Every structure is written in structure tokens, then in C-alpha cells.
Amino acid sequence: MNGSILSRIERLEAGKLTRSQRIMLEYFGKVDFKQIMYMSITDLAEATGLAEATVLRFCRSLGFNGYQEFKLRLAQDNTDVRGRESGGGYVADIMEDYRAAIDNCRANILPEQMEKVFEYILSARSICCFGVGHSYLAALELHNRLMKMGIVTFCERDTHFQSILISSRTPLDLLIVFSISGATKDVVEAAELARAYGMKIIVVTCYEKSPLTRFADIILSATSMESPVEPGAMSSKIMQLFMVDVICTGVHLTDKSRFDGFIAKSNVATAGKLI
16 A cells, blocks of 8 residues: 555545544644654553553554554655755754754753663673664663673673573663664664563663563663654754763763773773774
8 A cells, every 4th residue: 555644544534434434534634744753652542541552453454564563654755855055954953853853862861860880780690782783882882881890791792692682681680771762673672671680671762661661670861853764863863872972971970080090901901003
């Protein structure tokens, strides 16, 4: 089935609607479609009072394989093309995206919550840093920073090895997982497995109400306005890396002299490898 969201809805309305389909269509009539573009399936389910499985069935009744495909079509129907003319207009747009990403992230950082994050990191026997796709960069950066401070960390990119690593962890270990959407199947499965083995879990995401956060002990979040047509936008990566910097700097300051010693040793160990 091809066509815009509106044309698909018109075809659906031409038939006999179920109760849940009527509820969904009534909600669509009350809100701007652009607002739905940035909602997780959990957000939309709560807004309509329906189950997530029901929302998924509605998307399929419109001819989509799943919720993400529905949002992608919705975003394509409502593309807001900003000025990208020469002369610096697009540069200002990019700068504003970056500034907004960091401002949103900063607004959601609570001192008492960060103290709990530092406590989890410092008391963990080991830390697994996971991220899939675009979020892997932040997980790797966190791993590298903490490892240089003498903290035992692992960062597996392959999802099979992630599962193998988690299977040897205990309640003494910590999982820190990055996901913009909080709905990526691989990271949700990793978090579910980590919960089964008793690991503490910190989730860094843009959606507090998402499948991934159900397994979280701590949620570090920032509001995201990332369009489905541009997943992995640089502003989202900057938000994640900003959070990595906040975490690592905060941990460092809890015992600066100790961590300075580890960093100095790591610098000496790699000094001869630099040209």
C-alpha cells in the first residue's frame, strides 16, 4: 500500500473501523502530525489510552510494518525544509541545533541523580558500556575515558558478544547503555538480559517513556527533536557526548588525586607510541 498518511487514513475510514482505530483517528484529529513524529510508541499509547500492541496494529492497518516505518512516512509527509542557502544561513541552523541539544541535556541534569550515577560507577566491579548504531560512539567514548581513569570497563559492539559478556556479570556489575530512541531492539534485549543477571542499569536516552527505560535504575534524559528522516543526527551525538563528559568529569572530581594518578600512568604508557 502506497501513499501519504492522510490517503491511507482515508482508505481505512472507507471501511468498518474498530473501536481502537476510531480512538487513534480521533486523537490524530486533535494534534499536529508533527508532534507525533517525535513521540515514542509508549508516548502515543499513553496519550490515546491504548496498549502499545494496539498502536502497532493500527500502524499495520495503514500498511506499515511497524511504528518506526509509520513515523518515517509521517516525517516525509511533513518535512520542514529549512533554508540551506549559501551565505551562512545553514551554518546558523546547525549551530542552533547543537546549542539546543546541549541546553536540553543540561536542563535535565539533576545533582542528586548524578551523585547516584557516580556512586554506581565507583562501587561497580566492572562496567559494560553499550550502544548500537549511532549510539555506539558515546558508549566507546565512555569506555575509553573510564578505562584511562583505572576503572574496569568493557565495550562490545557485536550484539552476540554483548549477550555473552552480560551472561558472566553479577549484581556487582553495572551496565550503562546509550540509545536515542530507547526502542532499539538489540539494546532493549541487552538491558532485559542484564536485569535478569541482577546488574544495575543506567540508561542515557531522549525518551524517558520507552521500552528500554523499563529496565533502568537511573534514566539520564534530554528532550530530542530528532526527525525520523534524519536518524543519528549530529546534534543527538553531541547530546550523548556531552553527557559522557559530565559523567566522566564528575567521577574524576570525586577523587581527583587518585584518578589523576591513573591518567598520568596511562599517558606515560602511551607516550612512546606517539609521533
